[in-house]
Amino acid sequence: MTADKQPLLDVRGLGIFFRTEAGEVQATRDVSFQLRPGERLGIVGESGCGKTVTGLSILGLLPRAQSRVEGQVLFEGRDLLTLSPRQLRAVRGRRISMIFQEPMSALDPVFTIGQQIGETLRAHRGIGKKEARERAVEALAQVGIPLPSRRVDEYPHQLSGGMRQRAMIAIALVCEPQILIADEPTTALDVTIQAQIIDLLFDLSARTGTALLFITHDLGVIAETCTRMLTMYAGEVVEDSPVDAALERPRHPYTSGLLRSIPRLSKRKTVLPSIAGRVPSPADMPTGCRFRARCVHGLAECEARQDLLDVSLDRRARCMRQAELTLPGAIA
Amino acid sequence: MTSIVEAKDLRVHFSTSGGAETVKAVDGVSFAMNRGETFGVIGESGSGKSTLGRAVVCLLKPTAGAIRLDDADPYALSGAAFRKNRRDYQIVFQDPNAALNPRMRIRDSVREPLDILGEGTRAERNARAVAVLDRVGLRAEFAERYPHELSGGQKQRVNIARVLTLRPKLVVCDEVVAALDVSIQADMLNLFADLQREFGLTYLFITHDLGVVSHISDRVAVMYLGKFMEMGGADDIAERPLHPYTEALLSAEPVPLPSHLRSGQRIVLQGEIPSPISPPSGCRFRTRCPFAEDICASSEPEWRELEPGRYVACHFAGQVTKGRKS
Ligand SMILES: Nc1ncnc2c1ncn2[C@@H]1O[C@H](COP(=O)(O)OP(=O)(O)OP(=O)(O)O)[C@@H](O)[C@H]1O
Ligand SMILES: Nc1ncnc2c1ncn2[C@@H]1O[C@H](COP(=O)(O)OP(=O)(O)O)[C@@H](O)[C@H]1O
Ligand code: SF4
Ligand code: SF4
Ligand SMILES: [Mg+2]
Ligand SMILES: [Mg+2]
Numbered sequence: 001m002t003a004d005k006q007p008l009l010d011v012r013g014l015g016i017f018f019r020t021e022a023g024e025v026q027a028t029r030d031v032s033f034q035l036r037p038g039e040r041l042g043i044v045g046e047s048g049c050g051k052t053v054t055g056l057s058i059l060g061l062l063p064r065a066q067s068r069v070e071g072q073v074l075f076e077g078r079d080l081l082t083l084s085p086r087q088l089r090a091v092r093g094r095r096i097s098m099i100f101q102e103p104m105s106a107l108d109p110v111f112t113i114g115q116q117i118g119e120t121l122r123a124h125r126g127i128g129k130k131e132a133r134e135r136a137v138e139a140l141a142q143v144g145i146p147l148p149s150r151r152v153d154e155y156p157h158q159l160s161g162g163m164r165q166r167a168m169i170a171i172a173l174v175c176e177p178q179i180l181i182a183d184e185p186t187t188a189l190d191v192t193i194q195a196q197i198i199d200l201l202f203d204l205s206a207r208t209g210t211a212l213l214f215i216t217h218d219l220g221v222i223a224e225t226c227t228r229m230l231t232m233y234a235g236e237v238v239e240d241s242p243v244d245a246a247l248e249r250p251r252h253p254y255t256s257g258l259l260r261s262i263p264r265l266s267k268r269k270t271v272l273p274s275i276a277g278r279v280p281s282p283a284d285m286p287t288g289c290r291f292r293a294r295c296v297h298g299l300a301e302c303e304a305r306q307d308l309l310d311v312s313l314d315r316r317a318r319c320m321r322q323a324e325l326t327l328p329g330a331i332a
Numbered sequence: 333m334t335s336i337v338e339a340k341d342l343r344v345h346f347s348t349s350g351g352a353e354t355v356k357a358v359d360g361v362s363f364a365m366n367r368g369e370t371f372g373v374i375g376e377s378g379s380g381k382s383t384l385g386r387a388v389v390c391l392l393k394p395t396a397g398a399i400r401l402d403d404a405d406p407y408a409l410s411g412a413a414f415r416k417n418r419r420d421y422q423i424v425f426q427d428p429n430a431a432l433n434p435r436m437r438i439r440d441s442v443r444e445p446l447d448i449l450g451e452g453t454r455a456e457r458n459a460r461a462v463a464v465l466d467r468v469g470l471r472a473e474f475a476e477r478y479p480h481e482l483s484g485g486q487k488q489r490v491n492i493a494r495v496l497t498l499r500p501k502l503v504v505c506d507e508v509v510a511a512l513d514v515s516i517q518a519d520m521l522n523l524f525a526d527l528q529r530e531f532g533l534t535y536l537f538i539t540h541d542l543g544v545v546s547h548i549s550d551r552v553a554v555m556y557l558g559k560f561m562e563m564g565g566a567d568d569i570a571e572r573p574l575h576p577y578t579e580a581l582l583s584a585e586p587v588p589l590p591s592h593l594r595s596g597q598r599i600v601l602q603g604e605i606p607s608p609i610s611p612p613s614g615c616r617f618r619t620r621c622p623f624a625e626d627i628c629a630s631s632e633p634e635w636r637e638l639e640p641g642r643y644v645a646c647h648f649a650g651q652v653t654k655g656r657k658s
Contacts (some may be wrong), residue, residue, distance in 0.1 A: 220588040
């Protein structure tokens with residue numbers, strides 16, 4: 001399948017640190033993964049596991065004064081982590097774009113949608129005002145906004161939540177980037193609108209070959225959108241696998257626990273399997289397996305630091321018991 | 333036995349733009365709730381779920397139609413009787429922070445509703461607060477903490493404890509698990525089920541999450557633009573929807589199953605929910621319904637009991653939906 005293609009994005013040993021009042025804390029450790037052309041990779045995990053900061057770090061969007069990033073983010077022969085803010089701006093929006101859960105935070109309230117799309121185009125493509133407007137109308141039509149030639153002159157607050165999300169996608173895609181990073185783009189939307197946006201992203205990625213890095217806490221969204229998935233726990237990648245394989249037979253107890261706690265997969269009115277406890281905070285990370293305190297399969301040896309082990313050619317799991325455990329997946 | 337809640341053609345309208353326009357948030361809803369059941373309400377944002385929930389606990393007065401609680405019209409009761417009746421009907425909201433004062437210790441927040449009622453001595457009220465906190469899974473040490481020292485899930489437990497101290501008969505749960513991670517959400521749903529068994533509670537469970545609603549509910553109502561489209565047993569609705577809107581909602585839900593086990597065709601509804609200021613004529617769902625015909629614009633479908641216990645408002649109910657498996 002895609003496994004033979006060269007990776008488009010090669011993230012190696014990403015460690016993200018924040019300076020806080022209590023000293024420096026580490027939000028992610030040794031995050032490594034690859035994204036291939038046209039691939040749709042999901043990142044899943046509970047809140048606070050490091051999904052958002054991982055996405056932000058790729059584009060140098062973490063607050064510079066309070067953070068430090070180690071590792072490498074290789075893209076088109078360069079390490080994005082070594083680029084100057086100016087060099088990064090040339091990548092952002094043109095080669096790699098990002099969309100967020102709350103489109104209002106990314107859209108500028110004082111400019112029309114058309115001006116914002118035009119701005120992106122003119123900055124990266126150097127085209128004129130008139131052409132930019134035409135392209136903006138096209139872009140809005142492409143993301144399924146009705147009456148695009150009217151909407152193009154409207155301000156963000158005049159659009160509904162679903163329309164704003166589409167407008168943000170239009171801005172993100174207008175320069176036909178290689179990679180789109182989407183951080184919970186449908187979390188605030190109704191299922192009906194979510195289905196529209198998922199279809200839109202899916203079609204655009206299939207048509208233009210844009211690779212998708214899809215961050216979400218919703219395994220249903222991953223199942224319907226992505227080809228591969230990374231499970232993150234407490235700042236680490238704990239499983240990296242093709243989606244169907246992970247849903248059928250997860251190799252990390254955390255992936256299994258996340259799946260089993262979904263109400264839809266249990267019989268009505270039965271006790272839902274949950275994962276006792278909470279994600280540890282970066283300020284007091286346990287040594288050894290970070291999931292140990294919540295894992296029902298833990299052994300004394302799990303107190304040793306766990307590495308991502310190869311499960312097969314295209315799967316890895318950070319659990320020393322991955323080969324011997326048979327963990328329930330979407331079908332128990 | 334009589335119903336714990338009975339709504340007859342209930343309407344809650346709001347006037348906006350200085351009275352120039354009327355938002356018909358709830359626009360003619362009839363249903364009855366049985367004691368001890370969980371009655372789920374689903375629907376898109378803006379369909380009127382929260383407004384309905386607030387009307388049930390008398391936080392909003394009906395514009396028209398009637399609501400009966402325990403077979404009495406709450407608005408016909410005297411002040412004292414109204415307050416006593418209100419106490420039996422409580423509500424918990426989505427935002428775990430909404431009901432908590434950031435400067436009050438958890439124990440004091442939980443005790444507050446009892447303080448207002450002035451029941452028993454302060455020591456007794458404290459003991460009750462701590463006991464209820466323990467019951468929702470928060471050990472005594474949490475009683476001394478402040479809200480910011482708790483996680484979202486823990487704060488939501490506090491909110492439940494707060495209403496439980498009043499020993500209500502019915503609790504409206506308005507998106508109470510929406511802000512929580514799945515594993516924490518699973519804990520909370522288990523807790524709701526336990527509390528129901530233990531205290532004989534009745535729930536009106538409002539959520540936009542279909543998985544959640546079908547897991548926890550005995551019966552489900554599907555709401556769209558101020559009206560119920562369909563109502564029936566939770567399993568029936570999930571397995572064999574009779575209304576095109578229900579079918580579309582169910583099919584839009586992303587399913588966490590490997591691709592070979594997913595049904596494949598998804599109905600993607602076009603467009604968005606129209607404004608409740610001027611809902612479409614005839615059937616309100618017609619602007620997005622894949623099966624709409626002329627009659628749907630000219631005449632409003634009647635709310636009828638198509639099969640025992642299964643109510644639906646659609647001219648072609650049961651004829652156009654396919655039912656679903658998986
Ligand atoms: N106090 C109010 N004044 C005017 N309009 C209101 C008021 N409260 C609610 N509405 C409107 O009534 C309609 C129904 O709102 P409601 O909050 O009941 O919807 P909901 O189904 O709970 O939606 P959500 O899923 O977003 O919580 C919406 O159009 C809303 O904007
Ligand atoms: N600016 C910041 N300063 C300090 N810590 C932060 C900052 N941003 C994120 N973090 C911490 O990094 C961790 C990962 O956060 P995040 O990536 O937002 O998680 P997720 O997206 O998986 O919910 C969390 O513990 C969070 O508190
Ligand atoms: S390493 Fe041990 S504690 Fe960690 S997930 Fe595997 S079995 Fe559980
Ligand atoms: S009455 Fe007509 S428009 Fe309304 S749901 Fe039925 S078929 Fe669709
Ligand atoms: Mg996040
Ligand atoms: Mg609501």
